Amino acid sequence: MEFVRAFIVGGLICVVGQLLIDLTKLTPARIMVIFVVAGVILGALGIYPLLVEWGGAGASIPIIGFGNVLAKGVIEDVDKKGLLGAFSGGVRSGAVGIAAAVFFGYIMAVVSKPKTKNKT
């Protein structure tokens, strides 16, 4: 059943994104930014963790889940270290995602060729 829940939650989050694309003139890049910030806010308010609890990867895989991870880290670190935690928590808890994106992104970009037709 957890797979059905992940499918539904993940699907619905993407539907919200698609609605924003279709109904507004927002580009996908802006929507990704909006989603991350929304994830930080919903995470800080304790709403998004409930969705992760129920939807699992359906809530954590969309980019809004990355915002939630940033908020979670910040709150954990502020509890531990005070104000310094506001600066350490986000990047710490998002470290795997950021590092993996840079690392795999770089390797794949260097190794592969774009599909553009070479008009020579």
Place this chain on the structure above:
Amino acid sequence: MEQKRTKEEYKKWSQQQAPRTPKARNLIMAFFVGGIICTIGQLILRALLNTGMPKDDASSLTTLFMIFIGAFLTGLNVYDDIGRVGGAGAAIPVTGFANSIVSPAMEYKKEGYVMGVGARMFLIAGPVLVYGIISSIVVGIIYYLVTR
């Protein structure tokens, strides 16, 4: 005056003629593509949890695998096709975040490995990180002030 009227008429006419984007279809495709990507994530997460890995680590590692898959499929020029079908369903998951890194980096490789690949990687990922990190710091400061 006449010129203006014809312009308005043309605007009205062109709006009527413009192909309506099939919105219902877009939404359904976004739902299915996004849902399938997240289900794959859940499969990976479940497999990792079953090895006895702590929940937070399993979640991080799932993200890592999904980013790898997104980057890999972009490198094979497959993810763009998924994006064409799935729209936001392909862009919103973290695989789409990986795609947004690899795609421009690949495209601008001819500009070199520093200003080409190195800089263009962050065309979209940069703003996402900038606003994500800034908002998390703001949240941290507010949380600090509220809980003090």
